[in-house]
Amino acid sequence: MNNIITIGLGLIGGSFNLDLKKIFPDASFGGIDKSQDHVRAALELKLIDFESRIEELNKADLVVIATPVDHISDILSECLEQINENCLVIDMGSIKSKICTTIALHPKRRNFLACHPIAGTEFSGPSAAHQGLFEQKTMIVCEVEKTAFKLQEQALEIFKKMNLRLRYMDPIAHDKHIAYVSHLSHISSFMLGKTVLEKEKDERDIFDLAGSGFESTVRLAKSAPSMWTPIFRENKENILETLEEYIQNLKQFKTLIESDDFNAVFNEIEHTNQLKEILNGLA
Amino acid sequence: MNNIITIGLGLIGGSFNLDLKKIFPDASFGGIDKSQDHVRAALELKLIDFESRIEELNKADLVVIATPVDHISDILSECLEQINENCLVIDMGSIKSKICTTIALHPKRRNFLACHPIAGTEFSGPSAAHQGLFEQKTMIVCEVEKTAFKLQEQALEIFKKMNLRLRYMDPIAHDKHIAYVSHLSHISSFMLGKTVLEKEKDERDIFDLAGSGFESTVRLAKSAPSMWTPIFRENKENILETLEEYIQNLKQFKTLIESDDFNAVFNEIEHTNQLKEILNGLA
Numbered sequence: 001m002n003n004i005i006t007i008g009l010g011l012i013g014g015s016f017n018l019d020l021k022k023i024f025p026d027a028s029f030g031g032i033d034k035s036q037d038h039v040r041a042a043l044e045l046k047l048i049d050f051e052s053r054i055e056e057l058n059k060a061d062l063v064v065i066a067t068p069v070d071h072i073s074d075i076l077s078e079c080l081e082q083i084n085e086n087c088l089v090i091d092m093g094s095i096k097s098k099i100c101t102t103i104a105l106h107p108k109r110r111n112f113l114a115c116h117p118i119a120g121t122e123f124s125g126p127s128a129a130h131q132g133l134f135e136q137k138t139m140i141v142c143e144v145e146k147t148a149f150k151l152q153e154q155a156l157e158i159f160k161k162m163n164l165r166l167r168y169m170d171p172i173a174h175d176k177h178i179a180y181v182s183h184l185s186h187i188s189s190f191m192l193g194k195t196v197l198e199k200e201k202d203e204r205d206i207f208d209l210a211g212s213g214f215e216s217t218v219r220l221a222k223s224a225p226s227m228w229t230p231i232f233r234e235n236k237e238n239i240l241e242t243l244e245e246y247i248q249n250l251k252q253f254k255t256l257i258e259s260d261d262f263n264a265v266f267n268e269i270e271h272t273n274q275l276k277e278i279l280n281g282l283a
Numbered sequence: 284m285n286n287i288i289t290i291g292l293g294l295i296g297g298s299f300n301l302d303l304k305k306i307f308p309d310a311s312f313g314g315i316d317k318s319q320d321h322v323r324a325a326l327e328l329k330l331i332d333f334e335s336r337i338e339e340l341n342k343a344d345l346v347v348i349a350t351p352v353d354h355i356s357d358i359l360s361e362c363l364e365q366i367n368e369n370c371l372v373i374d375m376g377s378i379k380s381k382i383c384t385t386i387a388l389h390p391k392r393r394n395f396l397a398c399h400p401i402a403g404t405e406f407s408g409p410s411a412a413h414q415g416l417f418e419q420k421t422m423i424v425c426e427v428e429k430t431a432f433k434l435q436e437q438a439l440e441i442f443k444k445m446n447l448r449l450r451y452m453d454p455i456a457h458d459k460h461i462a463y464v465s466h467l468s469h470i471s472s473f474m475l476g477k478t479v480l481e482k483e484k485d486e487r488d489i490f491d492l493a494g495s496g497f498e499s500t501v502r503l504a505k506s507a508p509s510m511w512t513p514i515f516r517e518n519k520e521n522i523l524e525t526l527e528e529y530i531q532n533l534k535q536f537k538t539l540i541e542s543d544d545f546n547a548v549f550n551e552i553e554h555t556n557q558l559k560e561i562l563n564g565l566a
Contacts, residue, residue, distance in 0.1 A: 138492065182493075187536060208421060222562070249478050257522060269508035269511055
C-alpha cells in the first residue's frame with residue numbers, strides 16, 4: 001500500500017488512519033473532507049499528510065470512507081468511478097443494507113468491502129481521533145463473498161494487524177441487530193438526558209444528586225446530532241420496531257409499580273441481571 | 284468513638300466501615316446483618332471485628348444503618364429505643380421522606396442524622412465493599428437542624444475526613460430529584476436490557492455487535508433486585524411521574540422519526556448535548 005486516501009476525517013476516519021500509519025509507515029496519506037476545518041485539524045494532528053480530491057483517487061491503493069452514513073452511498077459510487085482496478089475501497093458506515101443495495105450491480109462492486117467497526121466514543125471530529133480505538137474491537141464485514149479475493153485478503157491482513165475481531169454478517173441482519181445494541185441505547189440515553197434536563201428547569205440543583213450511575217447511562221447523550229440523525233433516518237424501520245418494544249416494556253414496568261406488584265418487579269430485575277454474564281463475556 | 288456498630292453489611296455499610304476503620308483505628312467495630320453469610324463474609328474481609336446484636340446498641344457511640352431502604356424505618360425505631368443519649372445514629376437510605384416522617388416525633392429524634400451518600404456500583408454484598416468508595420462523592424444530609432448540634436458536628440467531622448462533599452436538602456425535594464437522576468436511570472437501563480435480551484431469543488449473536496456504548500447504557504441493569512425493588516416501592520409516586528415523562532419523550536421522538544421530521548430529531552439531540560457541559564462540571 002503506497003497511496004491511502006481517507007474520505008471523512010472525524011473520530012473514526014482519523015483513528016483508523018493513525019493505525020494505518022503504523023502498519024504502512026512509508027505510505028502517503030491523503031484526506032478529503034467537506035469541512036475545511038476538519039482538513040486543517042487533520043493536517044495539524046498528522047492524521048493525514050496532504051489534502052486530496054476525488055479526482056485523484058485513481059492513484060490510490062486503498063480508499064477508506066468514514067463520512068456520516070447518509071453520504072456513503074453517493075461517495076462510494078463516485079469513488080468507484082475514479083479508482084483503478086486494483087484499489088480496495090472500504091467504508092465504516094454503521095448501517096449496511098442501503099449501501100450494499102445501491103452498489104450491488106456496480107461494475108466495480110468487487111473493489112468494495114462493506115465494513116462496520118463497533119468502536120467509537122461520544123466525542124467526534126478529528127480532535128477526538130486517537131490511536132488504539134480499534135484494539136480488540138469487533139469489525140463487522142458484510143457480503144464478503146462479493147469482494148475480490150485478493151482485496152479481501154488485503155483488508156483482512158490490515159484488520160488483523162489492528163487487532164480487530166472479525167464477524168461476518170448479511171447486511172439486513174446487521175441493521176436489525178445494531179438497532180438493538182447501539183441505536184436503541186442512544187435513543188434511551190438521549191431521552192433520559194432530555195427528561196432530566198426538562199425537570200431541571202423547574203427544580204434547580206438536580207444534577208448535584210447525579211452519581212456515576214446517571215453519568216454512565218447518559219454518556220451516549222453527548223453524541224453528535226450530525227452523526228446520529230442520518231443513522232436514525234437510514235435505519236428508520238428497524239429503529240421504530242425496537243423503540244416500540246422498549247416503550248411497551250417501560251409501560252408494562254410502570255403498570256407493575258402502579259398496581260403494587262413488586263414481586264413481578266423483583267422478577268423483572270432478576271431476569272435482566274442475566275446481562276451480567278453476557279456482558280462479562282464480551283471482549 | 285470507641286464503639287461503632289453497623290447494621291447491614293453490604294457494599295455501602297462495608298465500604299463505610301473500611302473508611303471508619305482508618306479514621307478510628309482504635310475503635311471496635313460490631314456488625315449486624317440478617318444474613319449469616321453476610322456476617323461471615325464481613326468478618327473474613329475484616330469489614331467488622333465481631334457480630335453484634337440490637338440489644339447491645341446501648342454501648343455504641345455510633346450506629347450506621349445501611350440495610351435495604353424498606354427496613355430502615357423499623358430498624359431505626361428499634362435502634363433509638365436501645366441507644367444511650369450520646370449515641371449518633373446515621374442511615375444511608377436512598378429515600379428519605381418516609382424515614383424522616385416515621386421518626387419525626389420520636390423522643391430520641393435528635394440522636395439521628397438522615398443521610399444518603401451518592402455512591403455505589405452495580406455490585407452488592409460484603410465482597411463488593413472497598414475502601415475509597417466515598418472519596419469525592421456527594422453526601423446528602425436531610426433535616427440537619429433536627430439533629431443535636433454535638434452529634435451533627437461528629438458526623439460532619441467524619442464526612443469531612445472521608446472527603447465527602449456535603450449537600451443539605453429537605454427529604455421531599457431529595458426524593459423527587461433522586462427519582463430523576465438515579466431511579467429513572469436504573470429503570471431505563473433495566474428495560475433496555477430486557478428489550479435486547481428478549482430479542483436475542485429469536486436473533487442469536489446479537490451481543491456480538493454490542494460495543495462500549497451499549498455496555499455503558501446497560502451497566503445499571505446488573506443491579507440487585509433486593510436493593511432496587513424496595514426503592515421503587517418506597518419512591519413509587521415520584522418514580523411513576525418521572526417514568527411517564529420519559530415514556531412521553533420516547534413516544535414523541537418515535538413520532539418524529541415516523542413522520543420523517545429529521546430536522547426536529549437533529550434539534551432534540553443537539554439540545555440534549557447540553558449535558559456535556561453539565562456532566563463535565565460534576566466532580
